[in-house]
Amino acid sequence: MNELITKNNERVTRFMKSLERMTEGIEHLATNCRPLLSGEHYLTDRELSARLKVSRRTLQDYRNEGRLPYILLGGKVLYRESDIEKILEEGYREAFRLKDRSAFCFS
Numbered sequence: 001m002n003e004l005i006t007k008n009n010e011r012v013t014r015f016m017k018s019l020e021r022m023t024e025g026i027e028h029l030a031t032n033c034r035p036l037l038s039g040e041h042y043l044t045d046r047e048l049s050a051r052l053k054v055s056r057r058t059l060q061d062y063r064n065e066g067r068l069p070y071i072l073l074g075g076k077v078l079y080r081e082s083d084i085e086k087i088l089e090e091g092y093r094e095a096f097r098l099k100d101r102s103a104f105c106f107s
Helices: 010-032 045-052 056-064 081-090
Strands: 042-044 071-073 076-080
Touching (some): 045 076, 076 081
Antiparallel strands (some): 042 076, 071 076
């Protein structure tokens, strides 16, 4: 049997959608993935503020206060991803539970 395959055929439609998803994935990788410099990723203040969910002004305050190490290159601020990870690890605090909750009950 000969079957006429048109653009409305279910298999063609599925294939085109799959191809579109792959194209979007490749475009995302091309836009967001940059080569490493000496094995290190660098983030702009815009990228870091988005990741940390803080404003760029807050990052500026952190730089001014000496909380964040950074690189100033031609007026552009860059952060080593490894430095940021280290700072976050150092700031990590374990969760704890109070053993005797009655000590905080006011009656």
